[in-house]
Amino acid sequence: MIPMSGQATTPSFTDVYGATYRLVEPGTFVLGDDRPSGHPSEIPACTVDISEPFFFAERPVTQAQWSDVMGENPSKFQEGWSAGLRPVEQVSYDDIQLFLERLNQRDSNHSYLGLVGRWRLPSETEWEYVARSGHSGRWWFGDRDVELDEYGWHAGNSGGSTREVGLKKPNDWGFFDMNGLVNEWCSDHWLRTYEGGRTQRPYSEGEGTKFVVRGGSWFTESDSTRSGSRSFAGRHKRSDGLGLRLVWEPLEPLIEDEAQPVSPSSNDQS
Incomplete structure (x- = not known):
């Protein structure tokens, strides 16, 4: 088992496909946005307890990884020598379920950091917890988008296509492309508000x-x-702006003792 706190560096591993996953420790954060500038689907903001640790992919799933597992590449943007490093897109929720099934079958004999686990999509709360990376602003870097070009690809700077994953700066927890590039599927069914909490x-x-x-x-x-x-898509929807990022969930405890781990989100710098 891996102790989560008191380490000089965040535990991470690189899988057999070359993708790196970083440990995300438990903590508490505010999900949603009650600001007047927020969208009705983002209210009411609610406090969420992330009680279980998980490993979150540093980057979205690439075309190369998808092709390795599925034997085909459905993506629109396949031109150029670096296409394999671009995010896979044109994948539906149901396509991803088959991808996960095959990935877990193929990887069943591998352990990482001495642990056995399984691949899955993140929940919506896990995704936002990582995206905020300990901050409460509209973006993790603040409330204005003046720095956005340093961290993400969007309509104003993409040049009309996806780009290779990981070209922009990461957020404060070391995760790339959390702002733009491709929308990422989560495992939650869509509900129009956060009434009732999460x-x-x-x-x-x-x-x-x-x-x-x-x-x-x-x-x-x-x-x-x-x-x-936040937004939604029907389970059969395929789009050249819709991809995925993976979570690796250990199937055994990560904590060696009963000490309460320190949340990486405890020092909000916003």
Whole structure:
């Protein structure tokens, strides 16, 4: 087992496909946005306890990784020598379920950091927790989008297509492309507001054919890349602005003792 606190560096690993995953420790944060500039779907803001640690991919799933697992590449933007490093897109929620099934089958004999786990989509609360990376502003870097070009691809700077993952700066927890590039599927059913609150687990009582997508994309305006911005897509929807990012969930405890881990979000610098 891996102790989560008191380490000089955040535990991480690189999988057999070359993707790196970083440990995200438990903590508490405010989900949503009660500001007048927020969207009705982002209210009421609610406090969420992230009680279980998980490993979150540093970057979205690439075309190369998808092709390796599925034997095909559905993406629109495949031109150029670096296409394999671009995010996979044109994948539906149902496509991803098959991808996860095959990935977990293929990787069942591998352990990482001495642990056995499984791949899955993040819940909406896990996604926003990571996107905020300990900050409470509209974006993790503040309330204005003047710095956005340093961290993400959107309609104002993408040049009309996706780009290779990881070209922009990461957020404060070391995760790339959380603002723009491609919207990312989450495991939650869509519900129009946060009435009733949320937990770390995926919300499963909303509209069963619609699922949450997060992050904004290369063809959306800057407002859609805010940490609290949320949207949805039907489970069969495929789009050149819609991709995914993975969570690796250990199947055994990570904590060696009963000490309460320190949340990386405890020092809000916004």
